[in-house]
Amino acid sequence: MTHWNDADLAKVGAAEELDLESERADGTLRDPVTMWVVRSGGHVYVRSVKGTAGPWYRGVRSRLRGRVAAGGVRRDVTFRPADPGEYAAVDAAYRKKYGRYTSIVEHVLTDRARASTLRLEPR
Template sequence: MAEWNDADLEKIAAAEELDLASERDNGTLRDPVTMWVVRSGDSLYVHSVKGTDGPWYRGTRSRRQGRVEAGGVRRDVTFRPADPGEYAGVDAAYREKYGRHTSIVEHVLTEAARVSTLRLEPR
């Protein structure tokens, strides 16, 4: 597993939103989708409010890689499903970073959304 360098990790984690473009089977990138991103420990995470049925999430499953851009950083990444043991830290990070959006945060922290949690690993 590749690791983020400290500068990129901090810049992406501080960004309000992240643009994520997954790769199609032919290697081209889909149109980017804007979403929230959080840091837990030394990892970055996203998840789908629509859970595993969300269109952008389904797009990440074909090649499990793509590109993200946030905080002035653009990186090619691998999408790894988070382990259930990571969910509590990710939930806490969402509450801390986006807690001012109370009604939205509660939709992001459902069990359906939780099981779609992806760890973003640089490639």
């Protein structure tokens, strides 16, 4: 597993949104999807509001590779399903970062959304 360097971790973690391009079976990238991103400890996470049935999430699952851009950082990444033991910390990170969007943030805190939690690891 490769880790984020401190500067990139800080920039991506502080970014309001992240653009995610998942890799197709032939190695080409899908169109970017913009989403919220959070940092918990030394890791960066994203979730699908629609859970594992979400279109972008299904695309990610085909290869578990892609590219992300946030906070001026653009990196090729591997998508790792988060362990359920990480969910509480990721929930807290979403609440802290996006809590001002009360009616929206609750959508990434459902059991359905938690099941789609992905850790982004730079390649």
